[in-house]
Amino acid sequence: MLGILGLDELTERVYRELIHLGPSSVEALALRLSLDRDRVHRSVQMLEAKALASRNAVGQVQTAPPQLALGALLTAQRHALGQAELTAAALAEAYHSASTRSMHDLVEVAVGADQVRQRFEHIQLSAETELLALVQSTPEVVEPGQSFAEEEAVRRGVHYRVVIERPMLEEPGAMESVLGEVLGPERIRVVESVSTRVLIADRGTVMLPLTESPQVAEREGRRLDEVGEPMALVSRAPGLVTAMLGLFEYVWQRAVPVRLADDGLDAASADSAPTTLDLRILSLLLVGSTDAAIAKQLGLGLRTVQRRVAHMMELAGVTTRLQLGWQAHERGWLS
Incomplete structure (x- = not known):
C-alpha cells in the first residue's frame, strides 16, 4: 500500500508493527516479526531516512505521528509528480518541434x-x-x-x-x-x-x-x-x-x-534534306495543328506550308501525312 512512497513490503511490515508496539528495539522487532535482525535493521534505516522513524533517548526505534510523517512524504511525492509532468510536457514539445522541423525539411506549402x-x-x-x-x-x-x-x-x-x-x-x-x-x-x-x-x-x-x-x-x-x-x-x-x-x-x-531552333535556311533550299523551317512545320503538324494554324503560327502563307509538307513527303518517299509522321520518327528528324 505504501510502495508509492518508496517503502518495500518488508519495511512497511516493520513500520506497521512499530505503530502498534510503540518504541521498540531492533531485536524486539525482529523477534516479534520472526525475521532476521539484519533485515529488520535495514528496514529501520530506510524508515529513518524517510523521517518515518527515529531513535529515542534510550536507543529504541519509535515512529513519528503517521499523519504528519506520511503527509509530508505524500506532499513531496505530489511535487515530484508535478515536476515530472512538467518535464514530460517539455520533452513532448521538444519532440514535436523536432518532428515539425524534420517535416518542414521535406514538405513546404507556399501560399x-x-x-x-x-x-x-x-x-x-x-x-x-x-x-x-x-x-x-x-x-x-x-x-x-x-x-x-x-x-x-x-x-x-x-x-x-x-x-x-x-x-x-x-x-x-x-x-x-x-x-x-x-x-x-x-x-x-x-x-x-x-x-x-x-x-x-x-x-x-x-x-x-x-x-x-x-x-x-x-x-x-x-x-x-x-x-x-x-x-x-x-x-x-x-x-x-x-x-x-x-x-x-x-x-x-x-x-x-x-523543333525550336531556326538556322536561317531559306524554305526553298536544301532539297536533299528537311530544312529547319520544314522541321518546325512538321513539329506542329504532328501535334495536331492544321495547315492554316501552322501558317498563322509561323507567319507563312498557307500555300507555303502545304508546299513544304509536300516536299517532306517527297524526301521521305511517302504519299500520306500519316506515313510522313512515321518516317520522320524512324529517320530521327525531330530527335
Whole structure:
C-alpha cells in the first residue's frame, strides 16, 4: 500500500508493527516479526531516512505521528509528480518541434501568388543540372516565358526538358513569345493535355499546385471566388519525387518533339534534306495543328506550308501525312 512512497513490503511490515508496539528495539522487532535482525535493521534505516522513524533517548526505534510523517512524504511525492509532468510536457514539445522541423525539411506549402512565384523562381535558380516540367496552357501564377530564373538557369548550363499542352501553340508567334529563344538548349515536347503542372529540380525537389487555375474554374462554370488563393507544395520527400519523376517520364515518352531552333535556311533550299523551317512545320503538324494554324503560327502563307509538307513527303518517299509522321520518327528528324 505504501510502495508509492518508496517503502518495500518488508519495511512497511516493520513500520506497521512499530505503530502498534510503540518504541521498540531492533531485536524486539525482529523477534516479534520472526525475521532476521539484519533485515529488520535495514528496514529501520530506510524508515529513518524517510523521517518515518527515529531513535529515542534510550536507543529504541519509535515512529513519528503517521499523519504528519506520511503527509509530508505524500506532499513531496505530489511535487515530484508535478515536476515530472512538467518535464514530460517539455520533452513532448521538444519532440514535436523536432518532428515539425524534420517535416518542414521535406514538405513546404507556399501560399499566395507572391510566395508561389518566389518558390518557382528559387527552385530554378537553385537547380544545378536538370529541370523537368509539365506545363499547362492555363498558368496559375507564372506566365510561360516570363520567368527571369529560366534564362539564368539555362545560362548556367541547366538542362531543361519540358512538356507543354498543344493549345499553347495556337496563338501567332507562340513558338517565340511563349517558349522564347533563351530555351535553345532545352528540349520541348507537346501533348494534347497534361493532368497537372509539375516542376522537378535535380531529381530531388518537386513543386506541385494545390489549387486549380482561375481559367480552369471559369471553363468549368465555377465562380472565381471558389478557387481561393494560389497554393503550391514544395517537397523533397523521396517517395513523392519518385512518383512525379515516373509521371513526367510517362508523359515525355508519349509527347511529340518540337523543333525550336531556326538556322536561317531559306524554305526553298536544301532539297536533299528537311530544312529547319520544314522541321518546325512538321513539329506542329504532328501535334495536331492544321495547315492554316501552322501558317498563322509561323507567319507563312498557307500555300507555303502545304508546299513544304509536300516536299517532306517527297524526301521521305511517302504519299500520306500519316506515313510522313512515321518516317520522320524512324529517320530521327525531330530527335
